[in-house]
Amino acid sequence: MKKHTISLHPLGKELRVNDQTPLIDVLHEFGVEFPCGGKGTCGKCKVRLLEGDLEISAEQQTKLDLLGLTTDWRLACYSMCTGDITLEIEQFKHLILADETEFSFTPAFGYGLAVDLGTTTLVAQLIDLTNAQVMAVESMLNPQVRFGADLISRIQASMDGSAAEMTQIIRSAIGTMISQMLKKHEVQLEEVILVGNAVMQLIFCACDVSPLSAYPFHTSNLGIKILNTTELNWKFQVRDSVKFYPSIGSFVGSDILAGIVATGLHLKEEYTALIDLGTNGEIVIGNRERIVCASTAAGPAFEGANISMGMRAVTGAISSLNQVNGELEATVIGNTPAKGICGSALIDAVAILRKIDKLGMFGEINSGEGDILLTGKVRLTQKDINEFQLAKAAIAAGLTILAKNLSIELSDISKLYIAGGFGNYLNIENVVETGMIELPAEKIVKMGNTALIGAKMFLFTDLKITEEILKKSTLINLEANHDFQDIYVDKMLFL
Ligand code: FES
Numbered sequence: 098m099k100k101h102t103i104s105l106h107p108l109g110k111e112l113r114v115n116d117q118t119p120l121i122d123v124l125h126e127f128g129v130e131f132p133c134g135g136k137g138t139c140g141k142c143k144v145r146l147l148e149g150d151l152e153i154s155a156e157q158q159t160k161l162d163l164l165g166l167t168t169d170w171r172l173a174c175y176s177m178c179t180g181d182i183t184l185e186i187e188q189f190k191h192l193i194l195a196d197e198t199e200f201s202f203t204p205a206f207g208y209g210l211a212v213d214l215g216t217t218t219l220v221a222q223l224i225d226l227t228n229a230q231v232m233a234v235e236s237m238l239n240p241q242v243r244f245g246a247d248l249i250s251r252i253q254a255s256m257d258g259s260a261a262e263m264t265q266i267i268r269s270a271i272g273t274m275i276s277q278m279l280k281k282h283e284v285q286l287e288e289v290i291l292v293g294n295a296v297m298q299l300i301f302c303a304c305d306v307s308p309l310s311a312y313p314f315h316t317s318n319l320g321i322k323i324l325n326t327t328e329l330n331w332k333f334q335v336r337d338s339v340k341f342y343p344s345i346g347s348f349v350g351s352d353i354l355a356g357i358v359a360t361g362l363h364l365k366e367e368y369t370a371l372i373d374l375g376t377n378g379e380i381v382i383g384n385r386e387r388i389v390c391a392s393t394a395a396g397p398a399f400e401g402a403n404i405s406m407g408m409r410a411v412t413g414a415i416s417s418l419n420q421v422n423g424e425l426e427a428t429v430i431g432n433t434p435a436k437g438i439c440g441s442a443l444i445d446a447v448a449i450l451r452k453i454d455k456l457g458m459f460g461e462i463n464s465g466e467g468d469i470l471l472t473g474k475v476r477l478t479q480k481d482i483n484e485f486q487l488a489k490a491a492i493a494a495g496l497t498i499l500a501k502n503l504s505i506e507l508s509d510i511s512k513l514y515i516a517g518g519f520g521n522y523l524n525i526e527n528v529v530e531t532g533m534i535e536l537p538a539e540k541i542v543k544m545g546n547t548a549l550i551g552a553k554m555f556l557f558t559d560l561k562i563t564e565e566i567l568k569k570s571t572l573i574n575l576e577a578n579h580d581f582q583d584i585y586v587d588k589m590l591f592l
Contacts, residue, residue, distance in 0.1 A: 101118075117179060119176070119177050119178075120184075137156070137160035137172055143173070145184065208282075209224045214298075216375065220234070220235070224556055237270065237274065239267065240267065241263050288335065289339040290552050291339070292342050294348065299319075302341055322340070353390060355554070357383070357570075359547040359551040360544065367509075369383065370496065379393070388566065389573050425472055447531050448530035485531075513541050532592060
């Protein structure tokens, strides 16, 4: 079969591929995402053709025209390699989240592995169990992104016949990450612990996700899963076992369970809250007596979905905005020209525009124009602002309803932790300004990747502790609360 070379700019990578290889098959391995699952509607898989020829089908041309993309652009999800080409990739490598939390531990024997299996990003750390030190870290995009960016797309793809493939590629990706770490450190693993949301758990463990596709969105199959390396087709040994930790309920997974352990929420007398602004926006409030939690529809906007120039916190994204001498000043990840805006800067933009009276209390652009220029070519449209209002109202309403459920006031919460992919870029004052979190800024703490921190703590923690947390945790269906609509609509306003 004829072979071609694909040169990826600016990664400096050259790939040899067979004739007619779909670009989606090779690019996703390099971290290129396919947010709409290859439907040609989002335009976020676009690549610029620098050299060579890449045919455009009539269908792709229609999509390119609709997206306003001119001659040198192609949609990777629609393109096949038929000759030597050089492509400029619009998306860049995801940032590795920092681990900033120290925790006390009882030393154990050997080495353990903690994995945060995120919808978007996979992060794994090799831990020396004698001293809790991190020996190696690997991070990559979840290769399932080719089946869609959000959980609903993944569930749909799984039900449409890709379940086995999705299980195989995620097992293989994590196995490869671990093998790479074991190449650098030839050690015997005692245990591997994975955490992730319920959909990621079910897919990794080769369980049926279809119960999560329709009302009542319930499956009883979310307990701890114990697996072995043979069934996972991993080529290294794990002396004890591979454990995927239990979910609290549908759409509130073991990543949140890990977050509870990481924040120590379950140990405190006073009430503490945790909000994860990842792909799925989860909220927890609780103390050592009782914990309530819920998932909201807030996540996608903060991850760049449904925002016209939205993107995740990767190179080229505006990560923060400040007002300096009456002008907006942008900080861009990677110090490159701004290509789009990520969740933290979206919050900044709305807070600043509201402060300088460019936005009204209903979120309307006061000038009456359809958009506002932020910096360079990056604009925020009226629709983007309305999407933000939906997301911030989901968080604010969720917090209010969970507090009511515990019969407490929001002011009874002593501390609120924010976790999530862009958490480290957040300007807390601006979060408060938008009304997304109705607590004083000094009570709000950014905590990075609480899922990974918790997964590492599980390496040193008796399973009984997680069983106790599960016993005192209740999953709340926010929409079922008869006040939900009123509260939700109310929280959309900028007061
Ligand atoms: S246009 Fe959305 S993945 Fe290609």
